[in-house]
Amino acid sequence: MKELPLLRALLARFATNRAVLRVAPHVLPHVDLLLHRLTRGRLLPSRLVLNTIVLGTTGHRTGRPRTTPLAAHRAADGTWLVVGSNFGRPHHPAWSTNLRLRPQATVTAHGRTWQVQARELGDHEKERHRGRILLAVPFYDAYAARTDRRIRVFCLTPTAAVPQQFAAGRAGGLTPRSRPTE
Numbered sequence: 555m556k557e558l559p560l561l562r563a564l565l566a567r568f569a570t571n572r573a574v575l576r577v578a579p580h581v582l583p584h585v586d587l588l589l590h591r592l593t594r595g596r597l598l599p600s601r602l603v604l605n606t607i608v609l610g611t612t613g614h615r616t617g618r619p620r621t622t623p624l625a626a627h628r629a630a631d632g633t634w635l636v637v638g639s640n641f642g643r644p645h646h647p648a649w650s651t652n653l654r655l656r657p658q659a660t661v662t663a664h665g666r667t668w669q670v671q672a673r674e675l676g677d678h679e680k681e682r683h684r685g686r687i688l689l690a691v692p693f694y695d696a697y698a699a700r701t702d703r704r705i706r707v708f709c710l711t712p713t714a715a716v717p718q719q720f721a722a723g724r725a726g727g728l729t730p731r732s733r734p735t736e
Contacts, residue, residue: 605690607634609710610660610667611652622649626661626710627690634661634670634710635686642700650706661710670710680707 604625611620627635638650653659657672675683687694687707698705 604692606663607636608662609636609649610662611649612656612658613648614652614655620649620652621662622647624649625690626663627686628663629686632712635683635690636708636710637687637691637694638706638708639691639694639697640701642697644701644703646703646706650708653708654706658713659710661712668712669714671713672708672710675707675709677704679709683707683709 605627606623607626609622609624611622612618613620624636629635638647640647653672654674659670659672661668661670680687691697694705
């Protein structure tokens with residue numbers, strides 16, 4: 555995804571607006587998941603502004619499958635970094651608790667799904683990966699300032715080989731080498 559400084563500034567201002575922060579957590583994930591399902595994984599509206607994946611977890615209480623669209627950064631080694639900022643709200647997102655208790659998950663991006671193993675980063679690792687965190691969630695600092703909790707960050711490592719037609723692209727986005735003609 556090619557980013558322009560003006561677009562990034564507008565996005566940061568929009569994403570930290572109080573009215574948006576009240577509504578977005580309740581609306582954006584549902585719209586993303588609905589369109590993702592209707593297009594069989596080809597369209598994820600959040601991907602228009604951020605590198606986004608759909609994380610599949612298992613509910614720690616119910617054992618039921620859960621899916622959540624998340625901003626993510628993909629490194630050249632094939633790992634994804636996801637941030638449990640929860641829009642700076644006071645409680646941790648449910649998916650982060652699910653990952654802590656059941657670290658086996660799936661990542662779906664561009665219509666492909668990978669099995670992954672999640673590992674929560676410690677404070678020193680978060681400092682070391684600060685650049686990747688900001689690539690995943692450019693307004694991380696604004697969200698961190700809104701909450702007293704320690705924001706959870708996870709590294710998702712594929713447990714099977716990544717399909718050959720995909721490679722780490724600019725700014726860690728998952729980029730197909732050749733686009734399907736559908």
